[in-house]
Amino acid sequence: MDELLGISVPSPRESFSIRETTVRQALRPDPLPGIDYSFNPYVGCYHGCAFCYVPRLLQIDRAEWGTSVVVKRNAASVLAKETKRLPRGLVAISTATDPYQFVEGKYRITRHALEVLLRADWPVSVLSRSPLMLRDVDLFTRFRSIEVGMSVPTLDDQARALLEPWAPPIEGRLRCLRALADAGLPTFVGFAPAYPPTAGWTPERIADVFASAGVKKMFSRVLDPRWGARDAMLARLAGSPLEGELRRISDIAYMDRFLDALADACDASGVDFRRWRDDSARNEFTARHARASTVLPAE
Numbered sequence: 322m323d324e325l326l327g328i329s330v331p332s333p334r335e336s337f338s339i340r341e342t343t344v345r346q347a348l349r350p351d352p353l354p355g356i357d358y359s360f361n362p363y364v365g366c367y368h369g370c371a372f373c374y375v376p377r378l379l380q381i382d383r384a385e386w387g388t389s390v391v392v393k394r395n396a397a398s399v400l401a402k403e404t405k406r407l408p409r410g411l412v413a414i415s416t417a418t419d420p421y422q423f424v425e426g427k428y429r430i431t432r433h434a435l436e437v438l439l440r441a442d443w444p445v446s447v448l449s450r451s452p453l454m455l456r457d458v459d460l461f462t463r464f465r466s467i468e469v470g471m472s473v474p475t476l477d478d479q480a481r482a483l484l485e486p487w488a489p490p491i492e493g494r495l496r497c498l499r500a501l502a503d504a505g506l507p508t509f510v511g512f513a514p515a516y517p518p519t520a521g522w523t524p525e526r527i528a529d530v531f532a533s534a535g536v537k538k539m540f541s542r543v544l545d546p547r548w549g550a551r552d553a554m555l556a557r558l559a560g561s562p563l564e565g566e567l568r569r570i571s572d573i574a575y576m577d578r579f580l581d582a583l584a585d586a587c588d589a590s591g592v593d594f595r596r597w598r599d600d601s602a603r604n605e606f607t608a609r610h611a612r613a614s615t616v617l618p619a620e
């Protein structure tokens with residue numbers, strides 16, 4: 322473990338490969354309501370979460386996901402040109418990678434992009450699993466329109482360690498949320514894909530923890546088990562004492578009841594809970610993380 326802003330993070334794996342590239346386009350139009358563009362500073366993600374939907378979107382073998390990252394070296398300078406010719410709109414950072422995975426500590430592509438967007442006075446929505454996000458508080462607080470969020474789909478760090486073993490621990494994410502809120506920023510939690518409650522975490526306790534961390538808004542959705550996500554997840558759970566409980570992550574009826582109870586608990590704690598449902602396809606994913614600002618109508 323290394324220390325990063327006072328938080329323990331796993332050391333980079335030796336087998337993880339990093340490559341650099343240049344791009345011609347930085348912003349992608351985003352089809353979901355509330356978001357105009359997505360900006361992804363990297364291709365690939367160190368965190369390699371078992372349930373990640375990006376391998377399907379990028380047509381990457383799921384077994385390869387989490388083993389490499391490609392750094393878009395010139396993404397911020399391309400972005401600067403695009404902000405001069407494209408209509409101003411909300412930029413989601415990021416939708417298909419984690420913008421604060423450890424390579425950001427060296428390359429600073431996300432930070433440079435934020436500097437560009439700040440100068441252009443464009444609104445942003447930033448979502449990560451990594452407390453490295455705190456490095457950029459000085460920029461966040463200067464935006465006229467911004468929301469900053471952490472993905473925290475469980476409060477049980479043992480469950481987290483099974484399904485997202487290379488992502489930062491839950492405690493660090495909560496401390497990050499608290500620090501962001503203390504800086505006066507509007508914060509949200511991505512409780513997605515929702516883990517079933519383990520280790521005695523009740524909906525009421527979960528809502529209380531987020532409320533205490535200063536979280537104003539929370540969005541959730543259930544796991545999309547398709548395209549190999551469920552099988553990859555079950556493989557990571559095999560043999561774990563938590564296997565029985567965590568397998569319920571794909572039990573839709575069970576998770577519906579849990580999220581209904583969590584919604585009530587959030588209401589009682591003053592956290593605006595929103596849920597993304599797509600009953601026609603049971604979580605038919607589009608090319609992005611669902612975000613608080615994009616799920617208003619459905620959740």
Ligand code: SF4
Binds near residue numbers: 367369374375419485
């Ligand atoms: S942090 Fe997000 S993009 Fe990265 S592996 Fe996990 S779910 Fe996928």
